[in-house]
Structure formats: structure tokens, C-alpha cells
Amino acid sequence: MNRPTNKNALLQVQDLRTWFYTEEGVVRAIDGVSFTVRRGETFAVVGESGCGKSMTALSIMKLVPEPAGRIISGKILLEGQDLCQLPEVEMRRLRGQRISMIFQEPMTSLNPVMTVGAQIAETLQHHFSMKGAAAKARACELLDTVGIPDPITRYSEYPHQMSGGMKQRIMIAMALSGEPDLLIADEPTTALDVTIQAQILELLKKLQKERGMALLLITHDLAVVSEIADKIAVMYAGQIVEMSDRDVFFEHPKHPYSQKLFDSLPVKNKKGKPLEIIRGNVPPLSKAFAGCRFVNRCDQAWDRCEQVIPQWTSFLTGGVRCHLASPKDAETRPEEATEVVKQEALDPQISLKKETLLKISELKVHFPIQKGLFKKTVGYVKAVDGISLAIDAGKTVALVGESGCGKTTTGKAILQLIRSISGSIFFGDVDLTQLTGEDLRKKRKDFQIIFQDPYSSLNPRMMVRDIIKEGMAAQKISNESMDSSTSRCDEESTIDRLLDDVGLPAQVKNRYPHEFSGGQRQRICIARVLAVNPKLIVCDEPTSALDVSVQAQILNLLKRLQEKLGLAYLFITHNISVVEYFAQEIAVMYLGRIVEYGLVEEVLENPKHPYTRALLSAVPQVDPKEKRSIIRLAGDLPSPINPPQGCHFHPRCNEALPVCRESYPPQSSFSSSHSTCCHLY
């Protein structure tokens, strides 16, 4: 396998095996991983959850959770010195100084009861014996380096006083404080908004260039990889299946798994067609493999793949672990296996009749802020501040915006889970805001919600059968004419049919949510929603907690159900590429108001509002050749308690006019569907 004798090699991982000893047996989380990171290079490890990429990072830091996890064999050479042989005391000197790490969740990765300054100074004191004023001065310098305004004030603030992006900058400052040769970034931007993600990636690129440090980037996001990586390794089931230079990889991925990953990405030009999915699941890592680990999910597999473990085939810029790549092995492949099972293409959506299902006008949701001895209301959080929106039957409207802009509150207000303070929500000819009690409860069967996190939105103590049945029982959906025994039969067959609709076998109804994977749970959530025959489903980030290949499955499912049942979706998301693929209309929200609205093609091809433009420019592109210039937004989203005077966006806007400071812009239209609120037009 790839063993360069290159002098430039900073980190060489050779045949690393990290296993976990659990009650169920040995889990081979990392099973023979080798790669080399050169000085000053960005090396990306890509893969879906559970493939062992984070564990690889922790193994290099020698922070594998003990005693269950252990590095069984292999070498981790940092400039020729094997970290596996190093005693813990020596290792501690390396950690944070020569190798630093930043983590996925900046929200929880900082100590909540220590000031951020003290947390940075701690590293300085530990590695350089810097104390007091010197440490503080250096820490402030680092805060300045990572682009935190007013470092001296920020030094003595606590993590909870900062936004997510700021906290990630603090993490980076902390990692830089030891002046590392290698920075490991484990999903550094996954928990952040696209605009913030763009800032952080730019910062990492800049720092890397200035300091000549190597960056080991762990991510699931191919777009992020295409933005900043030099070399890429794809991991699957504890092994690297493909390694390549970025351009070669994005031009021509060799391993069937890599190809599938690309195919399952929702992008514009796949609109109207179902996404490629990777069937099946990642195999359990607790058993030994006789053949290729991907064989059960591979469309190009033949019997050799099941019988012989594929060896690493090297080529100029990397290598691949697949029988297809080795000409000798590929010869054994029978001809007929080339036939790829094609999925039936969905008909492009043609829906001529236009029937407005939901019409929201001037909807406002304000939360009071109470203060003082008698809890006087001193202000309002204007979460949703006058939005108007219409959804046609059978259509998908996407609601996009940064976190905190009021997307989720809008969704909940439509469902009357939060009551609005003014405005109307007409569902057909009924104003939902006027409904109460029993009337509202009965009406609820027409509109349902799917939540973001399928792990916490299902009751863990209820069987799938009961989860699905609950809504039906509450809405009394059953054939009342039949006697009780046949109606029970009927109920069971309805559950079976619903599970079949979402692509789950009927037997699963007697199981509990924890027995399912994230994608399967989201399917159960969808089945639960479908049980009451809704007309509108609010999808609140339904795929953002899922892997790309699972996301493709869920999107396909939602699309198919829409065709079949004529459902309308309000699709709340921050993922623009999903919108591009999935929705017909798009509403861009900023600080409680819709700033631009139109057909997806209109808004994405020809964005009018400066905020929409900035948002779209920040979305990383999968194609590395498609160069984009990011429109940088200054600062963070302002507080919805005190939105800026005039246009809410003007303090961050590059094109602000004097009038923007004074009045909120009126709506300007560009076509019957496309409109924006901006003084520029």
C-alpha cells in the first residue's frame, strides 16, 4: 500500500487497527488503515457515520475511549516517531502542541464554567509555561488571529455568551495556541450555518497557508472536501476504500461506494428524477469479512467480491480497494453483472390545476420577555414578524435561512403548536388561528409535522405499531361500520400498508424505536404522519441529521409519496442543494421576515436580495472547478429582540443605501411569482 519515503511526510499511519471490546463482542472500528499526511497539506477523510473516521482522529491523538477501545496494532508515525510506543506522559507533551484537534460540537466542547480566555491560557501555561499577563496577551493575540472582534472583552466571557461560529473560532484559537504541525478538524463546520461554515473554512485555509501546518479534515460533506482538501481518503466500514488527489477524485471516483456517494447527492440537474440510493446498511463491524465489505450494497459486485477480500491497488495519485481496479481480478467478472438495476424514473411532476391549500398572511409570533419584581413585559422576541406565504396542493415550498431566523417557529405556528399574536392562516376556508379546542383537534389530521431529529422525536417506550396507531385513534380514523374484531384487523392492515408505503417490512411494527437506524426511524416518523391522511406536511429539517445516502432515500420517499398522495410540503431547511433538488418554490427568511420569494429556478438562478446572494454564495460546491467568490457577511445574525432599524439586513449588507437605515423596504416583484423586499429595486 501507499508507503512513501517522502521526506515531506509529517504523519504516517500504517495498518492501524483500533478495536472495541464490548459485551456483544469485538467491534473492529478501524481495521487496517494506512495513509500519509504531508507537511502543509490538507488531507480529508470522508465517510458516513460509523465508518471509523472520528475514531481514526482519536487514535492519532491516542484519546480512544478506554478501556473498551484499544489500538491493537499498527504504527502512527509523527516525523518518524511512533506515537503508539510513546508513554502517556510524553504523549501529553505532544497533544495540543504538535497535534491539536477541534471538534464537531463547539456548543458542548468548551468548558461552560470557565472563561474562554482561561481555557486558551491553560494550554499556553501547560506547553510554554506562560503565566499571567503574558499568557493573557498571547491569548488575546490568538483571539484576534481567528477573527474575534474586541478580544480583550471576549477574553473574560463565558462560552454561553457566544454564538456557535464564535465558539468554533475559540476552539480553533485554542488548537492554534500550541502552534501545531498538524491540526485535526473533526467535522468542524457540521453544526454551523452555511454562512458561518464559509467563514470558518476560509479561516482554516488562511491559517494553514500562513503557518504551513497540515490539516487532517474529517467530514461527511463532499462539498466541504472539494473546497479545501488536497488529498482525499474515503472510509467505509473501518477501512479506506479509496485515496486520491482531489481533482482526480472529483473527476473520476473509482470505488463503487465513492461513485454512489456522488450519485446520492441531491443536485439541481437531478430534479424530477429519483436519487441513486445505496441499498442496505453498513455491515456490523463485529464479524470478520470473507470478501469486500461493500459487496451487499454494490451494484457491480460479482461472486469474487463475496469470496475474496479485495487488495489495495495503487496508482499514481492514490489507490483503491476494489476488485474492479485490478485488471487481473476484473477479468473474472461475468458479463451479465454489468447490468445495473435501474430504478423506475418518476414522472416529472405535472400538476396543472392550481389549488391553494394554505394561505398565511401577516403572521406574527412574538414571545414576551419578562423582567423585574412583577414580571413586567419589557419587550418581545419577534421570532416571526409578519410573513405571508401560500402553499398549493401537491407542491413543495422550501423555507430557508440561518438558524435563529424563525423558520421552525413559522412551522410550529402553522400547526398551531405555538399560537400567533396576529395574522391569519387559512387552510382551505378555515382560519386556523381562530380554531380552538375540539375543532382544532379534529382539523389537526390535515396538517402534520416531521421533526429534525428522528432519534428524539419517537417515544422510546412505544412500539412502532402504537406510535402509528396513536394518531389514528386520536382522529378516530377507522371503519366504524365494522364490528370490533374486523376493525382491529382493518387497523392492523392499515399499519402494514403504511409501513409498506415508507419501505419498511410489516414485521417491524412489534419493535421499539431504538432498534432502528436514523433513516429507518425517519421512515417511522413519516408513517406516523401518514396515518391520519394529512394534506400538508411540515418537514422541519427532516434529513439534516442523516447521512447523504440515507438522505437520498428519505428524499426519494417523500417525493414518491407526494406523487402518490398529492401531499403538499413546507420544507424547512438550511441545505440549499436539497431545496434545489426537491422544492418548487422557495422563501428566504431573515430575522422573522421573508426577504425573497419565488420559484426555485428564479431565486437560485437569479437571486435579487443581497442576503439571498450571500447565502447562496456561501454554499460549498461539490465540483471543485466551479469557483465561487463568497460574499462575506459581517458579524452574526442580530437579536430578534431588537432588530436593526429600517431594513433588518442593512448592518451586514454590502450594498446598503442610506434609505435602508430608515425604512423597511416594500415588496418589489419581478414576475408573478418572484418578489423581494429590498430598496435596491
Add this chain to the structure above:
Amino acid sequence: MTAYIVRRLLYAFPILIGVNLLTFLLFFVINTPDDMARLHLGGKRVTQEAVDKWKADHGYNKPLAINLSAQGSGKLTETIFFEKSLRLFFFDFGRADDGRNIGADIRQRMWPSLAIAIPGLLVGLFVNVTVAMLIAFFRASYIDTWGVIVAVAMMSISSLFYIIGGQFLFSKMLRLVPISGYDGGLNAVKFLILPVIIGLIAGVGTGTRWYRTIFLEEIGKDYVRTARAKGLSELTVLFGHVLRNALVPILTGVVVVIPLLFLGSLITESFFSIPGLGSYTIDAINSQDFAIVRAMVFLGSFLYIIGLLLTDISYTWVDPRVRLN
């Protein structure tokens, strides 16, 4: 913050009124003054005259809530409720059945109570945190397993056993300290050592197990991984990061009991004959002196309310995220 404290203190009033009414109901309506008199005078063969005389002597001869025979405001003030119950609000506890001033007794007896309760709390906290920290340091090893087993065993044994066993071992067999009793000034130390140690042993199982859970929960959090990734040693991680976060639940659990320390411990004080408020309450219960019991119940409720308020305030002190609003 000030607004919060003021509001909380205002909330305390209805609670105290509720406590007061409830004690009134228990001590005067359910257990009437006649019952009290008969209990004191002994048994059933007591003449009504003797009962009336006892009631007159102790001030229980007035109507419960409304005195129709009195004039003007006296209709309300010359009643048992006003004189016995309402006065508690001003910490005027009145006189005990034997004529002693309860307020003066409490002021005098709270010192011995504090003398064992405060060292007991501090030593207990220190030992529990240290042992729990050690167990957490050696987590998932034999030390951890056996530590938990011993802790469970110790918490399963009744504290009465520790008291009697301790007195037998240290005082009777080894003759290191007196079995029981109390003395003023520095002489008190030799009487206090044994109760403090026994209190510690009786509580160490429960405390250690609880704190261990808190520590292990903190150790599993992301910021601990960050601290390790900085290259800090395990001890620095434990003391510099984990302890400070774990102190949030620990300290608030401790703060709530601080005001209650004044009341002393019923069992320890009576077994070791320490003239504190705990034994005062027990003696009062034994001698059916309801004036004292009433005073102690009211005082206990008041101190508990103060304890809860202190807990909320101490949250803001140890956890920068908490804002009282």
C-alpha cells in the same frame, strides 16, 4: 437579581402562612387543648376542673379563632390562634409547658447543634468528594467496582448500628473518647469527635455513590475530551475541569441543608446526650410539650425556605450560565 430575591421572599409569605395554618390545625383543632391537658395530667380520671386549671395556667383557655365575649379587636386577638400561632411570625415562640422561654432555649441550644453539624458537613463533604473523585479516577477498574460495592454495603446499614457500634468500640473497648455528654468551650471537642466520625461513616456510602455518578457523567462530556486534547494530565483534567462543573449539582445539594444545620440531628444528639436542638425536639415530643414542637416545626419550615432560596442564589455563583430572571 435583587428583584428575584425580593420576589422569592414575597413568595415565602404564603408558604409560611400555609405552614402556620397547618400546624394550628394539627396542634389545636385535631389535638385540642383539652387533649393536651389530659395527657399532661395523666390518663382519663381527670376532673374537668383540673383540665380547666391546666389550660388557664398555660394560656389555652381562650377560644380557638374568634372570641365573641371580648370587645373590639379583642374578638380576634384574644384567641389561641392569635396568641399562640400568629406570634410565630415574629419568632416569638412563647413559653414551654414547664414555663421556660422557648426562644431563649433555642438560642442557647443551637450552639451545641452547630458544633457537631458544621464539622460533620464539612468533613463529610471533603471525604465524600475525595473518595468519589478517587473512584472516578480509577473508573472501570477493580477499585471502581469494589468502591461501589463497599459504598452500597455501607449505605445499607442503619445509622443506629454505626452509633451503637462506634460507642461500643471507641468508648467502651478502646476508651478513647467519652460515650456521651457535652461540655462548654474547648472541652466539647472530646465529646464531638465520635458523633462527627460516626455521622461521616453513616453518610459516606450514599454521598460517595451519588458524587461518583455526577463525576462520571461530567467525565463523559465533550469539554473533557477537549481538555485532554490540550495535553493536560488526567489530574488537571479532573481538578481543573471536571470538579468545577460537578460542583454545580454538589454545592447546590449542600447549600439547601445549611440553614437546617441549626436544627441539629434528632438521632445523633439524643444518642450522644448533646444538649442541642435535635435532642430538644425529641425531649419535647416525649414529654408532649407541643409549644416546643410547634416552634420547631415553624422554624424548620422557615429555614427550609431560606435554604431553597440560598440554593438558587448559589447556582448563579457557581454556574455563569444561570441568570435569575
